[in-house]
Amino acid sequence: xxxxxxxxxxxxxxxxxxxxxxxxxxxxxxxxxxxxxxxxxxxxxxxxxxxxxxxxxxxxxxxxxxxxxxxxxxx
Amino acid sequence: xxxxxxxxxxxxxxxxxxxxxxxxxxxxxxxxxxxxxxxxxxxxxxxxxxxxxxxxxxxxxxxxxxxxxxxxxxxxxxxxxxxxxxxxxxxxxxxxxxxxxxxxxxxxxxxxxxxxxxxxxxxxxxxxxxxxxxxxxxxxxxxxxxxxxxxxxxxxxxxxxxxxxxxxxxxxxxxxxxxxxxxxxxxxxxxxxxxxxxxxxxxxxxxxxxxxxxxxx
Numbered sequence: 001x002x003x004x005x006x007x008x009x010x011x012x013x014x015x016x017x018x019x020x021x022x023x024x025x026x027x028x029x030x031x032x033x034x035x036x037x038x039x040x041x042x043x044x045x046x047x048x049x050x051x052x053x054x055x056x057x058x059x060x061x062x063x064x065x066x067x068x069x070x071x072x073x074x075x
Numbered sequence: 076x077x078x079x080x081x082x083x084x085x086x087x088x089x090x091x092x093x094x095x096x097x098x099x100x101x102x103x104x105x106x107x108x109x110x111x112x113x114x115x116x117x118x119x120x121x122x123x124x125x126x127x128x129x130x131x132x133x134x135x136x137x138x139x140x141x142x143x144x145x146x147x148x149x150x151x152x153x154x155x156x157x158x159x160x161x162x163x164x165x166x167x168x169x170x171x172x173x174x175x176x177x178x179x180x181x182x183x184x185x186x187x188x189x190x191x192x193x194x195x196x197x198x199x200x201x202x203x204x205x206x207x208x209x210x211x212x213x214x215x216x217x218x219x220x221x222x223x224x225x226x227x228x229x230x231x232x233x234x235x236x237x238x239x240x241x242x243x244x245x246x247x248x249x250x251x252x253x254x255x256x257x258x259x260x261x262x263x264x265x266x267x268x269x270x271x272x273x274x275x276x277x278x279x280x281x282x283x284x285x286x287x288x289x290x291x292x
Contacts, residue, residue: 001178001223002181002221002248004179004180004181004182004183004248005179005183035147053132053136054132056133056136056169058168058174058175058176058223058224059176059178059223067155
């Protein structure tokens with residue numbers, strides 16, 4: 001899907017002299033702290049939030065990864 | 076007959092809609108604050124334009140959870156007439172009452188201009204006053220009006236006659252030139268142009284008047 005803000009930024013990269021930017025998309029980062037009794041519950045709640053509130057699945061994709069070392073979850 | 080007008084924090088066309096319905100069409104209205112839980116006595120509901128809850132996250136994304144919209148959903152599902160204008164259209168898609176989504180205009184500009192449209196009324200209750208393929212002009216005023224949906228979804232909407240308003244010269248990059256959509260039952264209409272701003276010759280023509288007056292027919 002067309003990301004007009006990403007395309008405008010890609011054009012600006014070329015004007016800065018960096019011609020090799022093949023694609024550039026601009027998304028969102030959401031930081032949250034969540035309290036939950038266990039990891040399974042937290043995972044389910046994050047999936048619910050991602051699917052029903054943070055992202056509109058009609059136009060946006062999301063994925064949830066657990067980063068073991070950092071001990072935190074990120075979208 | 077009384078028309079409810081939803082008011083969110085950040086709505087800014089609610090009073091324009093009241094002026095058009097009461098002053099130009101002659102229908103009584105009632106404002107419905109976003110926490111309202113009583114739709115009794117209403118014959119139709121309008122979700123007006125503006126920036127509901129600041130349009131944070133995505134246009135209409137937070138408004139979708141407003142208490143009043145739980146009742147509007149039940150009202151629409153029972154066949155009640157619901158009109159979403161501009162931000163109201165965005166809210167209707169976020170609620171899932173209409174398919175697809177409205178995204179940033181293709182060339183990023185906020186567009187504020189009179190826009191030629193073609194009407195295909197089909198079974199839409201809000202468009203009974205217009206003829207097939209009628210050309211009208213309504214003002215648009217939006218930064219996020221680029222309609223998006225899957226190709227198969229668009230084909231289905233077109234086959235069902237649900238694409239009831241199209242841009243004559245697509246200003247924002249919408250797929251299928253979609254400016255307005257109705258649901259399968261024809262009782263819900265969402266559109267980016269502002270009919271309430273075209274109800275008096277002094278403020279930009281009369282082409283929106285028949286839309287708001289359609290419920291009197």
